[in-house]
Amino acid sequence: MSDRTIIDWPAWTASPAGRYVLDWEQEQLDRVVSNVFGYHALQLGLPQLDALRENRMPCRGLVLDAASAASAPYSVPGTHAHGMNGAFNGTAAGLAHERANGFHAASGGPALHAPAGRSTVWCDLLDLPFEAQSVDLIVMPHTLEFTSDPHRLLREAERVLMPEGQLLIVGFNSLSLWGARQSVAKLTGHPFLPASQDLIAFTRLKDWIKLLGFELERGRFGCYRPPLATDQWLGRYGFMEAAGDRWWPIFGAIYMVTAIKRVRGMRLIGPRKVKKAVLAPSLKAAATTPSPTRNKDS
Template sequence: MNLEPEQASPLSQLEGWFRSPLGEEVARLESEAVQRLLANTFGYYLVQVGATDSFSEALASSRIRHRIQLPIEPSSVREPASIVGLPDQLPLASDSIDAALLPHTLDFANDPRMVLGEVERVLIPEGRVIVIGFNALSAWGLRRAVWRSKQRMPWCGRFFLAPRVEGWLGELGFDIEVREALVFCPPIDSLRGRRCARMERLGKRLWPMLGAVYVIRAVKRVVTLTPIKPARAKPSALLAGGAVRPTTRGTGHA
């Protein structure tokens, strides 16, 4: 049963905001970053948890064979390869996914760390996760802090610092591979085009920590046990006269 509009979750509302003039610009920059970070990622299954439409082209260019969208509401299913589930209770088998994309999923999750724990569970060893989120230390974060009406999108989300998210990933055994900063323009619809393009170039070079959006790619590391070499046979294992005691090792029989 589909949720009514007033009951729609924040992640569902985010999809509509991405179609606004300001949201379209943010989605464009994020989609370009996702495409770059997926360029050298391979595998069979990639799952996107949350907003679905804005990253379709970036996922289509991925070398991962099967791309699955996991919206959290039936009403937002628009692609054939879609399943519905909660971000903190993924309906996926453990160690079954090669890559996961979380576009602002943590910003609107009740328990971001539980979401990351579920992603760690379903990823195979050496699997990748790409996390996109709004940066609290930015002009966008400042507007959220001082603006009284926090019910509007995207200000109703929880803005985190990128190092904090990286800390959560590290606790789960992930290694951070890449972090990018995006969207250095203030959140004003009129500031677009060439002026914003110039600010993007300067921001990445001069003040990368102040980007309104962070994009993190991390890899799931699994500690492997070092095999212990078998001990050499003791002298007592040899029979009198130099004959060797029979053994079944290596014969293929129990």
């Protein structure tokens, strides 16, 4: 963990730059998750963003740890966080309930919950309390930039994802104007972005997920305006959105990666088609042609 000053994430998301980034991310996630189907979906961290809003899976959960709990904008007085509506095993629900009670007692305030239609699970993101191969979709919005061990978090995501399950990762692009300003600001102790860890390059992230057996399906970049602090200046550079998407797409401030978990030796097939039985052909003796009679004298 770096000793430099860390920007408060809730305060940053309320700033013009934060609203600009979250609006783009919300739009992209709404479009992508609406086409992902299954039964279980999880969002790890960043409660300011409703990453599963347009997803139609019956069991959707928001997984929070102690670091993101204080910034959660949802509160329901007199209640406690709970597991995934009983969808996962009892151990997960029990662990979530215990940690929810612990956080409630420590903070002295009401327990925090996800939006309507979603459940809240309190746990350590590096030790997810879910069975292996039990989740169809995991969304990690800026989660890797706030964890102390991004490799371990990716391994946990790979463990709980089902074969052919999808992983969506959203992060700040270090190869952008925003990444450059963040690097320079580290020297002065006044960072521009609220990332507690160093930004992860898109190329490095691709190598990490490939090593874990994921197949990169698509990547998307966005937010090409300069890292400015006011709505007025951000508005003046609105023309850079279309230009950047066409001429320098890999230098967007934000990237979104979609990867699919592949399992070697496994091939998913559709329903088995029952073929009509083929009747065995009747067996008949082959007709023999009498050989011509030879002349004994010949």
